[in-house]
Amino acid sequence: RFHPARDYDIPVTGDWSRDEAAIVAEDLSAFVETNRYDAVVAHLGAEAPIVHDVLPDAVLSTKDHPTSEDSLVALTRTLDQVAGSVRSVSKGARFAEEMSNIARFQLGDAGLDLVEGATFRGRFPDVRVLRGGEQVAMHTTRGMLSLTLAGGDILSKRDAYWIEIEDFLPVGNIFAVGVRDAAHEIRPGDEVAVRHEGEVRAVGAARLGWREMKDLRRGEAVHVRHGLERPP
Known part of the structure; x- marks a missing residue:
C-alpha cells in the first residue's frame, strides 16, 4: 500500500545535514536517470542548492521564501515561460504515460509489458486496462493495478511475479502448503x-x-481474486 504524503511524520526544519543532503541527491539522481523531462523548475528554499548540484540546468524560481508574494509571482512567470517553450502533449497520451508509470513502479519492466499497446476505459481512479479488447488489469482507489487472468498470463510469460503451485484448481485462497516455488x-x-x-x-x-x-507449510500465501473455472 502506498500512503499519501500527509501520513508520513517527517519534521521539516529547513536545516539539512550532510547525510540528508547526500540521500536527497542520490535519490534525485536515480530518479532523473529513469525519467525524462524537457525542463525542470525548482521552487525551493533551503533545498535549492542540493537540487542545483544534481540538476545544474534547473530553473530556480524562488526569490526569498518559496511562499512569499515575490516568489509566487516569479514562479508564475517562470512556468509560463517554460510551458511556452515545450510542445503540448495530448490528454490521452499523458494519461497513458501516467498509467505506464504506475505499472512500472508496481511491477517493474514486466508492468510495461502489461500496458504496452493498451487502451484505458473509465475515470481515474477506476480505470480498466484493455489489450485487444480484453481486460488485463484494473486500477482502483487503492492506487495499484489489480490483475485479471489475462494480465496474469502476461506476467507469467514475462517470468515475473509468478507462483508455482501443485496440480490443482484453486477454489479459494491458496495456502503455503500448496506452493512449489x-x-x-x-x-x-x-x-x-x-x-x-x-x-x-x-x-x-x-x-x-x-x-x-x-x-512454510501453514498460512495463507495468496488471496485469490480470479481463478480458472472448473470444467463442467
Whole structure:
C-alpha cells in the first residue's frame, strides 16, 4: 500500500545535514536517470542548492521564501515561460504515460509489458486496462493495478511475479502448503500470477514473501481474486 504524503511524520526544519543532503541527491539522481523531462523548475528554499548540484540546468524560481508574494509571482512567470517553450502533449497520451508509470513502479519492466499497446476505459481512479479488447488489469482507489487472468498470463510469460503451485484448481485462497516455488521479487501485497506448469490458474494478492511461501507449510500465501473455472 502506498500512503499519501500527509501520513508520513517527517519534521521539516529547513536545516539539512550532510547525510540528508547526500540521500536527497542520490535519490534525485536515480530518479532523473529513469525519467525524462524537457525542463525542470525548482521552487525551493533551503533545498535549492542540493537540487542545483544534481540538476545544474534547473530553473530556480524562488526569490526569498518559496511562499512569499515575490516568489509566487516569479514562479508564475517562470512556468509560463517554460510551458511556452515545450510542445503540448495530448490528454490521452499523458494519461497513458501516467498509467505506464504506475505499472512500472508496481511491477517493474514486466508492468510495461502489461500496458504496452493498451487502451484505458473509465475515470481515474477506476480505470480498466484493455489489450485487444480484453481486460488485463484494473486500477482502483487503492492506487495499484489489480490483475485479471489475462494480465496474469502476461506476467507469467514475462517470468515475473509468478507462483508455482501443485496440480490443482484453486477454489479459494491458496495456502503455503500448496506452493512449489515463487519468483524472488514477490513481497506481501504484490499482485501475482498463480500457475502450474505454465498454465495460469489464478491471480490475486500475495500474503507472504516468496521465501515464506516456499518454506512454510501453514498460512495463507495468496488471496485469490480470479481463478480458472472448473470444467463442467
